[in-house]
Amino acid sequence: MIRLGKQLEEKSRELNYSYLTAPPSRSSSLAPTHLPRLKTLSFWTSVSPLPFLQIPLPFPPLKLRLLAPAMSYSEVDASSLTLFLPRAAISPILAVTLIAFSVLWFFPGGIAWALSRAHACSIPGPSGFVSALSGSAAHRVLAGLANSHKAIDLMAFSVGFTRFVVSSHPDSAKEILQSSAFADRPIKESACELLFHRAMGFAPFGEYWRNLRRISSTHLFSPRRVTAFGERRRAIGEQMVADVRDLMAKNGAVEVKKVLHVGSLNNVMMNVFGRRYDFGKGEGSELEGLVKEGYELLGLFNWADHLPLLGWLDLQGVRKRCRSLSKRVNAFVGRIIDDHRVMGRISGGVVDGAGDFVDVLLGLEKEEKLSDADMVAVLWEMIFRGTDTVAILLEWIMARLVLHPDAQSKARSEIDAVVGNSRPVADADIVSLPYLQAIVKESLRMHPPGPLLSWARLAVHDAHVGSHFIPAGTTAMVNMWAITHDESIWAEPNEFRPERFTEEDVNILGSDLRLAPFGAGRRVCPGKAMGLATVHLWLAQLLQSFDWVPADGGVDLSERLRMSLEMEKPLVCRAVPRC
Numbered sequence: 001m002i003r004l005g006k007q008l009e010e011k012s013r014e015l016n017y018s019y020l021t022a023p024p025s026r027s028s029s030l031a032p033t034h035l036p037r038l039k040t041l042s043f044w045t046s047v048s049p050l051p052f053l054q055i056p057l058p059f060p061p062l063k064l065r066l067l068a069p070a071m072s073y074s075e076v077d078a079s080s081l082t083l084f085l086p087r088a089a090i091s092p093i094l095a096v097t098l099i100a101f102s103v104l105w106f107f108p109g110g111i112a113w114a115l116s117r118a119h120a121c122s123i124p125g126p127s128g129f130v131s132a133l134s135g136s137a138a139h140r141v142l143a144g145l146a147n148s149h150k151a152i153d154l155m156a157f158s159v160g161f162t163r164f165v166v167s168s169h170p171d172s173a174k175e176i177l178q179s180s181a182f183a184d185r186p187i188k189e190s191a192c193e194l195l196f197h198r199a200m201g202f203a204p205f206g207e208y209w210r211n212l213r214r215i216s217s218t219h220l221f222s223p224r225r226v227t228a229f230g231e232r233r234r235a236i237g238e239q240m241v242a243d244v245r246d247l248m249a250k251n252g253a254v255e256v257k258k259v260l261h262v263g264s265l266n267n268v269m270m271n272v273f274g275r276r277y278d279f280g281k282g283e284g285s286e287l288e289g290l291v292k293e294g295y296e297l298l299g300l301f302n303w304a305d306h307l308p309l310l311g312w313l314d315l316q317g318v319r320k321r322c323r324s325l326s327k328r329v330n331a332f333v334g335r336i337i338d339d340h341r342v343m344g345r346i347s348g349g350v351v352d353g354a355g356d357f358v359d360v361l362l363g364l365e366k367e368e369k370l371s372d373a374d375m376v377a378v379l380w381e382m383i384f385r386g387t388d389t390v391a392i393l394l395e396w397i398m399a400r401l402v403l404h405p406d407a408q409s410k411a412r413s414e415i416d417a418v419v420g421n422s423r424p425v426a427d428a429d430i431v432s433l434p435y436l437q438a439i440v441k442e443s444l445r446m447h448p449p450g451p452l453l454s455w456a457r458l459a460v461h462d463a464h465v466g467s468h469f470i471p472a473g474t475t476a477m478v479n480m481w482a483i484t485h486d487e488s489i490w491a492e493p494n495e496f497r498p499e500r501f502t503e504e505d506v507n508i509l510g511s512d513l514r515l516a517p518f519g520a521g522r523r524v525c526p527g528k529a530m531g532l533a534t535v536h537l538w539l540a541q542l543l544q545s546f547d548w549v550p551a552d553g554g555v556d557l558s559e560r561l562r563m564s565l566e567m568e569k570p571l572v573c574r575a576v577p578r579c
């Protein structure tokens with residue numbers, strides 16, 4: 001029994017409380033002044049890396065883990081030593097609770113799986129809660145766990161009360177992505193508050209979602225539209241080349257992502273809204289602010305999505321920020337829709353092939369017609385999905401080319417051979433540049449922009465993956481990063497070697513799950529052709545115009561997973577103009 005301060009012991013007797021105790025070494029700092037605080041401590045939030053709790057019950061000692069990472073060790077140190085409960089209540093309730101909790105906690109796959117109908121489930125996985133998704137290297141942590149639990153094919157785990165499975169193998173990945181059972185997406189609170197449940201990416205699988213896919217694949221992502229936008233894409237690429245020249249003249253180095261971000265945002269704005277923006281001033285800077293805040297909110301790991309009580313409390317302030325952002329987005333995009341309505345009336349409502357996506361949505365009729373609120377959601381999502389991924393992928397590619405001058409000069413020689421130096425490279429040349437395409441594939445393999453999270457799918461009904469039973473409501477993910485770094489699938493997976501894709505033709509659009517950076521199945525990325533056309537052309541333009549060499553700080557390939565997998569330290573390098 002521990003040495004409690006005399007006063008404290010007396011007080012506990014006086015109040016008729018029982019106590020749970022910790023070893024003597026931890027009790028020395030316990031003072032009577034702790035009493036009010038101790039009484040308010042809930043059992044669930046107080047347990048620390050405590051060794052053993054002794055309790056006056058016919059109950060074996062229990063080893064419990066920290067559940068409240070927000071509490072610092074020093075806070076926990078004294079206060080977690082003793083838990084006071086009315087003596088009458090402690091025995092049966094606490095005993096049952098502790099037994100139940102430890103059974104749930106140590107269940108393979110964790111608490112959420114223990115509470116599911118899949119009690120006979122044989123999917124291996126870590127017990128307790130996995131907090132990896134809140135970190136910036138979730139794809140690596142999950143790959144490590146899958147290895148250590150021998151659960152490459154499928155691993156079960158719990159995040160709060162959410163049940164997850166993750167596949168790190170092409171076969172089970174294919175089953176998940178191509179099965180109609182996993183055609184839904186789990187909706188986060190932030191996405192819902194930002195109205196994204198009415199946009200294509202988060203809309204539940206059903207008629208509304210099908211309608212959006214049909215409209216966008218006909219009017220925004222069709223090969224004809226992608227080709228028709230080639231000239232605008234080239235003009236934006238040329239503007240980026242001019243910006244790089246200016247920045248080099250001014251600073252002697254370029255932060256590549258800044259230039260790429262403005263270019264991609266303008267590219268999407270041209271396709272979707274039919275206009276460009278001057279970033280850094282007026283409406284342009286307002287738009288930048290909205291997009292930045294949206295990225296942050298959607299990329300944030302929100303515990304409220306997995307612990308319902310926290311959802312109510314909004315401790316991270318996500319709901320509040322989302323509501324404020326959604327008002328500003330509604331006003332901004334609503335204004336653009338109104339402008340298009342006015343212009344439509346003036347021109348007699350004629351939308352020809354060159355009209356933008358807002359015109360297309362306004363021109364829909366009967367059952368296809370969308371409300372203004374739905375239009376805002378759909379348009380806003382395109383900006384998000386289209387900008388981030390393209391800029392991030394191109395930054396990784398440029399980083400790799402700065403680090404691998406041999407690959408860079410091989411790609412440039414290919415461009416020179418096909419295009420020469422008398423005219424600028426164009427969309428139509430890309431098909432004749434296989435090595436450049438191989439560089440893009442190899443970069444997608446090493447640095448998939450959506451290694452994990454943008455892939456999440458929700459089981460709409462009970463299903464099987466292999467022999468494993470997956471109850472409806474389970475969130476399923478594919479760890480594409482783990483697959484593309486698996487040495488049983490890719491020889492020397494950590495080596496940047498574009499040649500592997502000239503030696504073997506690998507389809508990256510969703511039919512070969514060894515490398516499917518755009519997903520697969522019904523919810524495969526609809527913007528893949530547009531995204532790839534943009535990345536190929538801009539890469540060719542940047543290589544045709546400059547030699548890219550390291551700046552003084554070199555290249556740091558550390559990564560950080562937010563909404564997408566980004567470079568943690570922005571690439572800064574020198575672009576030497578070619579004569």
Ligand code: HEM
Binds near residue numbers: 385450519520528
């Ligand atoms: C390099 C560029 C891109 C990459 C790597 C990428 C990757 C992805 C991935 C991994 C998914 C999830 C697929 C799945 O669940 O199977 C996705 C979905 C989606 N992407 Fe992309 N994407 C890119 C460009 C774009 C562009 C340019 C747009 C539009 C302007 C876009 C719009 C979407 C939409 C709307 C969805 C949701 C589809 C649905 O749930 O039905 N993406 N993307």
